[in-house]
Every structure is written in structure tokens, then in C-alpha cells.
Amino acid sequence: MPLLPPEPESADPAPKQRVQDEIRHDIIFGSLRPGTRVTEAALAAKYGVSRIPVREALRALEAEGFVDSRPYAGSTVSEIPVDDADDLFAVREALEAATARRAARRALAQFSAGEPSVEWWKTRRLLADLLDDGDQAVAEGNLKVLPELNIRFHLGIADLSGSASLTALLRQISGKIEWLYATDVDHRGKQSWGEHRLIMAAIDAGNPVDAERLMAGHVHQSRVGYLDRFATP
Amino acid sequence: MPLLPPEPESADPAPKQRVQDEIRHDIIFGSLRPGTRVTEAALAAKYGVSRIPVREALRALEAEGFVDSRPYAGSTVSEIPVDDADDLFAVREALEAATARRAARRALAQFSAGEPSVEWWKTRRLLADLLDDGDQAVAEGNLKVLPELNIRFHLGIADLSGSASLTALLRQISGKIEWLYATDVDHRGKQSWGEHRLIMAAIDAGNPVDAERLMAGHVHQSRVGYLDRFATP
DNA sequence: CTGCCTATTGTTGTATGCAATCGGTCGCTT
DNA sequence: AAGCGACCGATTGCATACAACAATAGGCAG
Numbered sequence: 001m002p003l004l005p006p007e008p009e010s011a012d013p014a015p016k017q018r019v020q021d022e023i024r025h026d027i028i029f030g031s032l033r034p035g036t037r038v039t040e041a042a043l044a045a046k047y048g049v050s051r052i053p054v055r056e057a058l059r060a061l062e063a064e065g066f067v068d069s070r071p072y073a074g075s076t077v078s079e080i081p082v083d084d085a086d087d088l089f090a091v092r093e094a095l096e097a098a099t100a101r102r103a104a105r106r107a108l109a110q111f112s113a114g115e116p117s118v119e120w121w122k123t124r125r126l127l128a129d130l131l132d133d134g135d136q137a138v139a140e141g142n143l144k145v146l147p148e149l150n151i152r153f154h155l156g157i158a159d160l161s162g163s164a165s166l167t168a169l170l171r172q173i174s175g176k177i178e179w180l181y182a183t184d185v186d187h188r189g190k191q192s193w194g195e196h197r198l199i200m201a202a203i204d205a206g207n208p209v210d211a212e213r214l215m216a217g218h219v220h221q222s223r224v225g226y227l228d229r230f231a232t233p
Numbered sequence: 234m235p236l237l238p239p240e241p242e243s244a245d246p247a248p249k250q251r252v253q254d255e256i257r258h259d260i261i262f263g264s265l266r267p268g269t270r271v272t273e274a275a276l277a278a279k280y281g282v283s284r285i286p287v288r289e290a291l292r293a294l295e296a297e298g299f300v301d302s303r304p305y306a307g308s309t310v311s312e313i314p315v316d317d318a319d320d321l322f323a324v325r326e327a328l329e330a331a332t333a334r335r336a337a338r339r340a341l342a343q344f345s346a347g348e349p350s351v352e353w354w355k356t357r358r359l360l361a362d363l364l365d366d367g368d369q370a371v372a373e374g375n376l377k378v379l380p381e382l383n384i385r386f387h388l389g390i391a392d393l394s395g396s397a398s399l400t401a402l403l404r405q406i407s408g409k410i411e412w413l414y415a416t417d418v419d420h421r422g423k424q425s426w427g428e429h430r431l432i433m434a435a436i437d438a439g440n441p442v443d444a445e446r447l448m449a450g451h452v453h454q455s456r457v458g459y460l461d462r463f464a465t466p
Numbered sequence: 467c468t469g470c471c472t473a474t475t476g477t478t479g480t481a482t483g484c485a486a487t488c489g490g491t492c493g494c495t496t
Numbered sequence: 497a498a499g500c501g502a503c504c505g506a507t508t509g510c511a512t513a514c515a516a517c518a519a520t521a522g523g524c525a526g
Contacts, residue, residue, distance in 0.1 A: 014304060015510075039477065050511045055478085056292060063296035065401050071247060072478050072517045081398045087331040088398060094327035098320040165314045165321060165409055168298050169402065176398055249479075272507065283481045288508090305487045305508050 015049045020057035022047065024175070027066050027077055028182045034079045038067065064175050081176050085230070088180075089223035092173050093216055095166060096154060100199060100215035101208045102161035108206030120160070127156045127200060134193050146189040147181055153196055157215075160203065180226065188225045192218070248282045253290035255280065257408070260299050260310055261415050267312045271300065297408050314409055318463070321413075322456035325406050326449055328399060329387060333432060333448035334441045335394035341439030353393070360389045360433065367426050379422045380414055386429055390448075393436065413459065421458045425451070 013021075023043065026032045043054045058075055061067045069075040081088065110116035116124075134149045151174050158167040195218045202210035256276065259265045276287045291308050294300045302308040314321065343349040349357075367382045384407050391400040428451045435443035 041477075051478090052510055052512095056289070056509095059289060059292060060296065063293065063401075065398055068397075069478095070518090073519080074477060078397070081396070084396045084398045087335065087396065090331055091324065091328050091399075091402065095324050098323055102320065163314070163317045163320065164301075164311070165298055165317045166324075168296075169324065169405065172402065172405065247479080274507075284508090285480055285482095289479095302508095303488095306489085307507065 015047075016053040016056050019043070019047050019049060019053050020060055023057055024061060024064070024066060027061075028179050030182070032077050034077050036077045038075050038077060064172060066175070066179075080179055082180065082230070084176070085180055085226060086223070088173060088176055089219070089226065092170075092177065093219045093223065095170055095173065096157070096219050097212045097216040099154075099158045099161040099163070099166050099170065100203065101212040102163060102166070103157050104203045104206055104208040104211035106160060106162050107203050108208075111206060123156055123159045127153065127160075130156060131197060131200065134196065138190050138193055143189045146193060147178060150193070151178060157199070157203070180230075188221070192222060192225075195221075248280075249286040249289050252276070252280050252282060252286050253293050256290055257294060257297070257299060260294075261408075261412050263415070265310050267310050269310050271308050271310060297405060299408070299412075313412055315413065315463070317409070318413055318459060319456070321406060321409055322452070322459065325403075325410065326452045326456065328403055328406065329390070329452050330445045330449040332387075332391045332394040332396070332399050332403065333436065334445040335396060335399070336390050337436045337439055337441040337444035339393060339395050340436050341441075344439060356389055356392045360386065360393075363389060364430060364433065367429065371423050371426055376422045379426060380411060383426070384411060390432070390436070413463075421454070425455060425458075428454075 023032070023038075032038065038058070040051045040054045040058065043058075044051045047054065058067060058069065062069050062075070065081075066078055067075045068078050106120075107116075110120055130149055130153050134146065134153070137143065137145050137149065155167065155170060155174065158170045161167070195214070199211060199214045199218060202214055256265070256271075265271065271291070273284045273287045273291065276291075277284045280287070291300060291302065295302050295308070298314075299311055300308045301311050339353075340349075343353055363382055363386050367379065367386070370376065370378050370382065388400065388403060388407065391403045394400070428447070432444060432447045432451060435447055
């Protein structure tokens with residue numbers, strides 16, 4: 001039996017979104033290699049929709065940096081940004097330090113102003129579930145789901161920061177990071193995941209200084225681990 | 234004679250691109266205020282094209298963070314990310330430090346490997362023209378063109394870095410920064426522009442350390458200047 | 467044989483038409 | 497009168513059809 005129900009997705013999520021996610025998944029996990037030419041008609045036939053949703057999906061993926069397009073000349077799958085890894089991690093470090101700090105500041109503000117908003121609680125609840133799911137996965141040795149959970153955790157923190165700009169930037173960088181990690185199933189999974197609860201605690205405590213410091217260290221370790229593994233020696 | 238040929242743009246640049254640039258300009262420079270509802274039909278009529286180019290333009294602007302859209306519910310102009318200014322500058326600092334460092338490294342590599350590529354020379358030439366244009370504008374006291382020249386200079390450095398990922402990220406952040414500066418015509422124009430030649434010289438000399446340091450300081454000063462002017466006292 | 471010019475083909479860009487969905491409003495029930 | 501549910505206009509999402517452009521293959525001159 002296929003042991004991969006990572007996308008139960010009850011309702012069918014709008015053709016365009018579905019196509020976009022499918023293509024991105026195929027790019028990240030190898031089915032569509034860098035340099036391959038992708039035509040709207042072929043993808044439309046493959047996914048059983050018209051060219052318009054495919055077209056919009058390709059444009060979105062172009063904005064995310066997964067495909068390159070030229071007017072009237074078609075699109076090709078981008079190269080994996082392996083040479084940019086170190087710099088991407090550096091930017092990510094500054095970016096996530098900012099989101100963690102802001103999230104903690106916002107938590108403090110919300111609690112000191114009476115009751116947090118319903119939106120805050122929703123995201124916070126989602127993060128709690130994520131932490132539990134990750135712990136369970138670690139306990140069961142099911143490390144291959146951690147990258148996905150990891151990205152969702154960090155994006156959740158960005159949501160708590162309340163900054164749409166920073167969240168959008170993180171989403172863009174996360175895509176690249178996931179792409180870089182696609183060939184490396186577990187990197188330093190177990191140890192890295194454990195640090196998440198510390199960050200969450202600092203945010204809940206409304207402690208911007210600790211939140212920023214812990215997040216920066218967390219991302220920095222991720223960077224060092226990646227470079228140790230993949231950097232040209 | 235009109236002394237402003239910054240956009241000679243001989244050929245008409247594809248309806249979709251034109252519409253996208255027009256809408257973005259209207260958002261940044263006030264004609265479209267945050268929160269206003271924008272419908273595809275209205276914009277299509279305004280620009281004399283079909284809904285499709287307008288639609289794609291809106292999607293691109295959504296990816297750039299200028300409009301928010303929800304399925305079947307339409308789009309609205311985003312809020313100016315004034316609360317995110319400090320964090321955006323912080324990320325930009327890390328980002329541009331990386332591009333400057335890489336550009337210098339790449340310059341060194343290109344020169345030590347014989348002759349730089351034609352592509353490199355093209356961008357380098359464009360930057361030289363930009364520096365001259367900026368100097369002339371400063372000399373004439375025509376400070377209102379500096380923000381535009383400034384962004385193009387920094388994006389040019391990103392091009393020299395040879396990293397599509399970093400360039401895309403900078404493009405996204407630059408849009409927000411330009412938006413933040415839209416109400417402030419000259420900020421610290423003259424002084425800031427003078428620093429560009431120092432950065433360029435460090436890159437030409439193939440000195441990554443100086444390039445990174447100068448660029449980081451340059452962006453940092455820009456950040457401080459903005460916060461001094463606009464931050465809530 | 468080589469280089470350039472042209473015709474053709476495949477692909478994207480845009481226009482129009484229809485179906486699906488959202489927001490608000492009116493009417494009904496309690 | 498207040499709450500609630502169904503209808504209706506407005507708007508987006510998608511499909512089909514046509515036009516514009518780039519890339520490539522073939523012919524012709526040199």
C-alpha cells in the first residue's frame with residue numbers, strides 16, 4: 001500500500017492551486033529536472049485542465065524562482081540554486097531572526113492587551129499540533145516527514161509575526177531551501193526539531209531577545225549542517 | 234527639450250508588462266490607495282485591454298506583495314508595510330551584503346580567467362552609465378530621479394553577483410522599500426549616491442571583503458536615515 | 467560547402483463567452 | 497424587533513478560439 005498520505009486535502013483545492021502544487025512538487029522531487037522544457041499545452045493535457053490555470057501556475061512558479069520564462073519562447077525548469085546556498089541561508093538567518101523577534105513582541109502585546117485575537121489563537125493552535133506531530137514522527141523514526149513539518153513550523157512563526165512582507169519573503173526562501181534539501185532526507189532532523197519547542201516557549205513568554213537569539217542559532221546550525229554535508233571540500 | 238529620457242522604451246513592451254508597471258506605479262505613487270478594491274473589468278476598461286493581461290498583472294503584483302486577493306472575492310490594494318520597515322531593512326542589509334560580496338568574487342574570477350564574459354561587460358557598462366546619470370542628476374540638483382536610479386544600481390550589482398535567487402529576493406524587497414520612500418522625495422540622496430562609486434570600485438578590484446563592508450554600511454545608513462525620519466518618536 | 471534569407475511550424479499572448487462562487491439584501495420565522 | 501435562511505447581482509475562474517511572435521528547417525546565392 002502506498003504509505004504516503006501527506007496530502008489528504010479533503011476538498012479539491014481549485015485547479016490552479018492544485019496544478020501549481022503538483023508542478024512544484026515534481027520540480028523539487030526530481031520528476032522534472034532542471035533545464036527541461038515545459039509547455040503549457042503538455043501540462044494542460046497532463047492535468048486535464050485548460051491552458052489558463054496551467055499558465056497562471058507557471059507564472060506563480062516563475063515568481064517563486066522555479067521556472068524561467070521568456071515571452072513567446074516558453075518556460076524551462078530553473079537550475080537548483082546550489083551555488084547560492086550559503087547566501088540564501090545567511091539571508092534566511094536575518095529574516096527568521098526578525099520574524100521570531102516580532103512574534104514574541106506581538107505575543108507580549110496581545111496578552112498585555114487582555115485577550116489575544118482569535119486569529120492568533122488559531123495559528124498558535126496549529127503550531128502546537130505541528131510540534132506534537134513532529135515529536136511523534138521523531139519518536140517513530142519517521143524522519144522523512146520532518147522537512148515538510150519544519151517548513152510549516154517556520155512559516156507559522158512568520159504568521160505569528162504579523163508581517164505579510166516577511167512571511168512572503170520567507171515563503172520564497174523556504175521553497176529554495178526545500179529544493180536544496182530535497183536530495184537529503186534527514187539532514188540533522190532529530191536534534192533540529194527539538195529546538196523548536198525552545199523557540200516557541202520564548203515567543204509564548206513574550207521574550208523577543210531570547211526568541212531572536214534561539215531562532216538565529218537554530219537557522220545557523222541548519223546552515224552549518226548543510227555546508228558540512230554538501231559544500232565542495 | 235525634455236531632459237528626462239529615463240524611459241525612452243522605444244517598443245511598446247507587451248500589454249501585460251505595461252499594465253503591470255502602470256498599476257504598480259499607481260499603487261506606489263498614491264493614485265491607488267491601500268484598501269481600495271480593484272476589479273479586473275474596471276482595469277481592463279481603463280487600459281483598453283482584455284481581462285486576461287490585467288488578471289496576470291494582478292497575480293504578479295500579488296506575488297510582489299502589492300495587492301491581496303482571495304478566490305472569487307476580488308483583490309484589494311495592500312497596506313503600506315510601514316510597520317515592517319525596520320525588519321525589511323535588516324533583511325535587505327544581509328541580502329545586499331551577500332550580493333556585493335559575490336559580485337566582487339565573481340569579478341575576480343572572471344578577470345583571472347582571462348576575459349570577462351560579454352554578459353558581464355554589458356551589466357558593468359549599464360552600471361557605469363547609471364553612475365554617470367546619478368552624478369549628473371546630483372550636480373543639477375534633480376534629486377527626484379535618484380530613488381529610481383538607486384534601485385536600478387542595486388539591482389545591477391545583484392545581476393553582477395550572478396545569483397538569480399538573490400536578485401529575485403532583492404527585487405521583491407526593493408519594491409517595498411520604494412513604496413516606503415514614495416512619500417519622501419530626497420531622503421539623504423546626495424550623500425548616499427556618492428557611496429556607490431566606492432562600492433563599485435571595490436567590486437572592480439575584486440575585493441569581496443571591502444565590497445561587503447561598504448555595501449552593508451551603505452544600506453545600514455539608509456536604514457538609519459529612514460528610521461530617524463519616519464519612526465514613531 | 468557555407469552563410470544568409472525566408473517560409474513554416476510550434477508555442478505563447480490575448481480576446482470572448484460561460485460557469486462557479488461570493489457578498490449583500492430581502493423576506494420569513496420566532 | 498432580531499435572527500436566520502434563501503435569492504440575486506456582481507465578480508472571478510475556467511474553457512475555447514484566434515492572433516502574434518520565436519525557433520527551426522530548408523532553399524538559394526556566393
